[in-house]
Amino acid sequence: MKLHYKHLKNVLHVDPYSHPYEQVTQEDWRHLIDDVWKSKEHKVRSKAGKKNRKKLEYNHCSGSRSFVATMTIQPEFNGYENLEFLEFYKKTVSKISIII
Template sequence: MKLHYKHLKNVLHVNPYSHPYEHVTQEDWRHLIDDVWKSKEHKVRSKAGKKNRKKFEYNHCLGSRSFVATMTIQPEFNGSENLEFLEFYKKTHTKKNKEWIDPICTVKHVGI
């Protein structure tokens, strides 16, 4: 939702208040903008998170869920199959075309 808000504001240059995210009430949308995304606390946390994410030399292909969290619910993620660690690592660090997301992943996969 925040990406939608930023796109409206910074790319389309339209009033974000008048274009709420799909299925979000006008009241909730206004609350998100005014009380969450514009708050000083959120800006500080957002800046810290951005800085911390830049420290990763590469990332996995799991979206916002951490690698460790996905390992614990692996059967749900893999369609009820429980993969060995090497196979799970490969599945979560390769693109749809089966290429590694970063060359270092190949090195780490072989070295495990």
């Protein structure tokens, strides 16, 4: 939803209040903008999160599930192969940068 808000504001240059996210009431949309995304606390946490994500050497590509959860549905995830943990890890991690 925040990406929708930022797209409206920064790319389309339209009033984000008049274009709420799908199936979100006008009242809830206004609350998200005014009380959440524009709050100082949210901006500080968002900035810290961006900074911390840039420090990651590796970025997993298995979505929002943890490795443990993904391994329990491993055959569905990896094309019905039965992989050991190391091979599974290699398949679900993409290297972003190499630290020397």
